[in-house]
Amino acid sequence: MSPLSRIRRAHAMKGEGGWARWTLLLVLVAAIAGLLAMLLLGNIAERKQEAKNPFFRVVELTDQTEDPEIWGKNFPYQYDGYRRTVDQTRTRYGGSEAIARTPSDADPRSIVAQSRLEEDPRLKRMWDGYAFSVDFREERGHAFMLVDQEFTDRQHAAKQPGACLHCHASVYLAYEKLGDGDITAGFEKMNQMPYAEARQHVTHPVACIDCHDPETMQLRVTRPGFLEGIRALEAMKGVADYDPNTMATRQEMRSFVCGQCHVEYYFKGPEKRLTYPWAKGLKIEQVLEYYDEDGHKDWTHARTGADVLKAQHPEFEMWSQGIHARSGVACADCHMPYQRVGALKVSDHHIRSPLLNVNAACQSCHHFPEAEMLARAEQIQSRTFALRNRAMDALVDLIDDLEEATVAGRTDEAIGEARRLQRQAQFRLDYVEAENSMGFHAPQEAARILAESIDYSRQGQLILK
Amino acid sequence: MRFIFPIIAAVVVGASIAAVGFTFVFAHGTSYLSNDPAACANCHIMTEQYDAWSRGSHHAVAVCNDCHAPHDLIGKYTTKAINGWNHSKAFTTGNFVEPIQITARNRAITEHACRSCHADLVQMIDANHRPGGELACLRCHASVGHMQ
Numbered sequence: 001m002s003p004l005s006r007i008r009r010a011h012a013m014k015g016e017g018g019w020a021r022w023t024l025l026l027v028l029v030a031a032i033a034g035l036l037a038m039l040l041l042g043n044i045a046e047r048k049q050e051a052k053n054p055f056f057r058v059v060e061l062t063d064q065t066e067d068p069e070i071w072g073k074n075f076p077y078q079y080d081g082y083r084r085t086v087d088q089t090r091t092r093y094g095g096s097e098a099i100a101r102t103p104s105d106a107d108p109r110s111i112v113a114q115s116r117l118e119e120d121p122r123l124k125r126m127w128d129g130y131a132f133s134v135d136f137r138e139e140r141g142h143a144f145m146l147v148d149q150e151f152t153d154r155q156h157a158a159k160q161p162g163a164c165l166h167c168h169a170s171v172y173l174a175y176e177k178l179g180d181g182d183i184t185a186g187f188e189k190m191n192q193m194p195y196a197e198a199r200q201h202v203t204h205p206v207a208c209i210d211c212h213d214p215e216t217m218q219l220r221v222t223r224p225g226f227l228e229g230i231r232a233l234e235a236m237k238g239v240a241d242y243d244p245n246t247m248a249t250r251q252e253m254r255s256f257v258c259g260q261c262h263v264e265y266y267f268k269g270p271e272k273r274l275t276y277p278w279a280k281g282l283k284i285e286q287v288l289e290y291y292d293e294d295g296h297k298d299w300t301h302a303r304t305g306a307d308v309l310k311a312q313h314p315e316f317e318m319w320s321q322g323i324h325a326r327s328g329v330a331c332a333d334c335h336m337p338y339q340r341v342g343a344l345k346v347s348d349h350h351i352r353s354p355l356l357n358v359n360a361a362c363q364s365c366h367h368f369p370e371a372e373m374l375a376r377a378e379q380i381q382s383r384t385f386a387l388r389n390r391a392m393d394a395l396v397d398l399i400d401d402l403e404e405a406t407v408a409g410r411t412d413e414a415i416g417e418a419r420r421l422q423r424q425a426q427f428r429l430d431y432v433e434a435e436n437s438m439g440f441h442a443p444q445e446a447a448r449i450l451a452e453s454i455d456y457s458r459q460g461q462l463i464l465k
Numbered sequence: 466m467r468f469i470f471p472i473i474a475a476v477v478v479g480a481s482i483a484a485v486g487f488t489f490v491f492a493h494g495t496s497y498l499s500n501d502p503a504a505c506a507n508c509h510i511m512t513e514q515y516d517a518w519s520r521g522s523h524h525a526v527a528v529c530n531d532c533h534a535p536h537d538l539i540g541k542y543t544t545k546a547i548n549g550w551n552h553s554k555a556f557t558t559g560n561f562v563e564p565i566q567i568t569a570r571n572r573a574i575t576e577h578a579c580r581s582c583h584a585d586l587v588q589m590i591d592a593n594h595r596p597g598g599e600l601a602c603l604r605c606h607a608s609v610g611h612m613q
Contacts, residue, residue: 020470027474034481041488043557051509340563343509364564 051343061214066173071208077341081349082208085141088113091355093381093438096138107151113138122392123433125399126426129302130310131157139313139436142351145169146205155195161272162198163191167261169202172209172222177201187224191272211257219253220245223260229276230256236279254330259316262331264431266296266309282317284431284449288424297423304402306419311430318435322442334361377440384432384439387450391429394457398422401464418460425456497549502528508556510565517611532578532610533571544574575610576601 058073065071072079088098088111096113103110116136117123127133135153149168154160165171171190172183178201179186190198213220221227221244234242244256264287268275277294280286288309297307319325324334336347337360354361355377362373402418428449432439439446489495496504506515518524523532533548534541548571555561567575579602580587587602594600 023471023474027477030478030481034477034484037481037484037488040557041484041491044488044492047508047556340510342559345509359563 047343054344063209063214064173065214066170066204066207066209068204068207068209071212071214075208077344077346078208078349081346081351083143084350085352086143087350087352088140089352089356091353092378093385094138094436095353095356096140109147109151112148113140120392122396125303125396126392126430127310128399130299131160132310142206144205146202150199160195161191161267162193162195163267163272163274164195165190165198165202166223166225166274168205169199170204170207170210171202174201175224183222184224188271188273191267191274206261210260219250219257221253221256221260225265225274225276226256226260226263229263229278230259232276232279233282236281251328251330254332255316255319255325258331258335262313262315262436264312264314264317266291266298268294268296282320284317284428287314287317288427291427301399301422303406304399304419304422305406306402306422306426308423309427309430311427311434314431314435315437315441318431318437318445319441321445324441329365337361337364380440380443381438384443384446384450387447387454388429388432388438391425391432391450391453391457394454395422395425395429398425398457398460401461405464414463418463421456421460421463425453425460428453428456497545500528500530505529508552510552510556514611521609521611523610527582527610531582532575535574535577536581544571572603576603579603579606 055074059070061071061074068079068082072082088096090097098111099114101107101110101112114137116138117133123136124133127136131154134157137148137152140148145168149155149164165174166187171187175183175186175190177186178189190201208214210222211219227244230244231242244253248256263276265274265276267273277287277290280290291309296309298310299308300306301308315331319331332347334354335351336349337354337357338345339348339360340346348357348360355374358370358373363370366373368376398418399422402415402422405415405418432446432449432453435441435446493504493507496507502515502518506512518529530541534544551568583602590600
């Protein structure tokens with residue numbers, strides 16, 4: 001029975017007039033409509049309010065506010081995401097897995113990431129004689145950058161300088177204090193300190209203050225290493241005194257802030273000045289040419305005596321050679337895509353692999369199903385990985401041959417040439433290996449580099465024949 | 466005593482009309498009856514599309530309604546009503562897919578709009594293809610109105 005006929009029957013039983021029933025119905029309908037309208041009004045008012053105020057200034061932030069928790073009071077959505085970088089999630093070729101370990105006094109960590117050296121023992125041979133052959137694990141999220149560096153066994157294998165903290169801690173305020181207001185002076189001081197001493201000056205892993213101006217929230221570059229590197233790169237192109245903080249576009253800054261650390265680097269000279277080798281360009285040959293001219297070596301290979309280089313994590317350089325960079329896509333577009341929170345658009349501060357967030361990271365531009373996008377990315381990575389394995393085999397073969405020749409006491413010209421080729425092959429392989437995208441940031445560039453690496457390794461073997 | 470009921474009824478009805486009316490005005494209800502493209506970005510969900518349109522090749526010759534609503538009066542307001550209902554439901558409940566996607570019905574309307582203005586050109590293309598084939602303007606020209 002419908003409500004209408006129920007009311008009608010109720011009224012008929014009481015014997016009241018027809019108008020009363022209709023009035024009652026009208027009141028009921030009007031009351032419900034009024035209620036719904038007010039609920040909607042409340043919702044619209046809330047959304048309008050959200051759109052009006054992107055944030056609420058709960059606390060005053062200054063250039064001295066280092067603790068991200070305080071920034072989080074004004075920016076709770078961003079802070080929530082930032083805190084989620086503790087997640088350990090694997091992708092097919094990257095990402096970390098939580099491995100339990102028994103904490104000790106020397107290393108209080110109860111969870112670490114999987115060991116890459118155990119996954120691929122060839123890495124030990126490549127890095128023989130260098131601290132990385134002792135302990136090298138899959139990188140975890142930003143939240144762990146400081147502890148994972150503080151407690152890696154590499155700290156015992158070699159004396160690490162304070163320069164490392166440039167990218168493993170929030171150093172902005174520490175530099176400012178050490179340099180009495182001069183960031184660069186503070187940078188120079190900390191670079192030379194022993195790691196343990198420098199560690200006393202920092203508290204947090206990368207924090208809000210490292211990339212944001214506390215007054216305007218605009219992106220800013222605070223790392224002297226990047227400022228000096230990009231200045232040298234732009235000088236090579238003919239731009240004098242380049243300063244990203246005043247001369248870069250907003251979209252460029254959305255990559256530059258990441259490029260403050262996700263780059264190839266070395267410690268220059270006895271003062272251990274952290275330097276990005278970009279004075280000749282960002283391509284691998286240009287980086288190598290810079291190192292060769294500088295005469296830099298990271299270490300002498302324990303088996304072959306070759307002066308070799310360790311590639312770090314050249315994400316910025318590799319990305320710069322790829323199609324996404326060419327199309328104007330910044331790091332943050334895929335690694336910190338916008339997400340909708342009510343009427344607000346917030347960039348996702350849970351920085352992670354786009355493969356874990358295909359919908360927001362890829363599908364704003366690529367109108368294909370998630371599974372298709374994932375398959376495309378993984379196909380690129382699988383191909384790169386197969387090529388990387390071939391390059392690794394080739395390098396290990398060269399190292400074996402070279403070691404054999406060295407042990408046999410050969411000192412002829414061929415040895416020197418083979419060592420030079422090892423340096424070339426090894427840096428190329430390591431460049432793709434250390435780069436955290438398994439080729440995705442620039443697929444053809446990665447393949448080209450690996451192909452050259454294989455060629456150099458085999459050339460080296462031929463010379464020794 | 467017998468007047469109390471009608472008075473209550475009058476108050477409730479009057480208050481409800483006021484509530485509905487105020488909500489309508491507060492939500493810029495009349496803007497949705499207009500042709501003003503800014504109305505389509507009132508809730509900010511379509512800000513990107515609106516921004517892109519303002520820099521796109523069609524912005525001098527077409528507003529949102531020219532491509533996203535039929536050109537006849539009844540069709541136009543029926544479409545506005547359907548989309549208005551769907552969009553307000555989505556935005557109020559927050560339950561919608563992102564990135565936003567066009568529905569099949571709305572895609573057909575846009576396709577029809579292309580063919581309506583560019584009839585002369587399209588006729589020559591269609592003449593060489595079997596009718597009912599896969600040929601859709603939007604398949605290749607997806608970004609003429611706005612990117613994405």
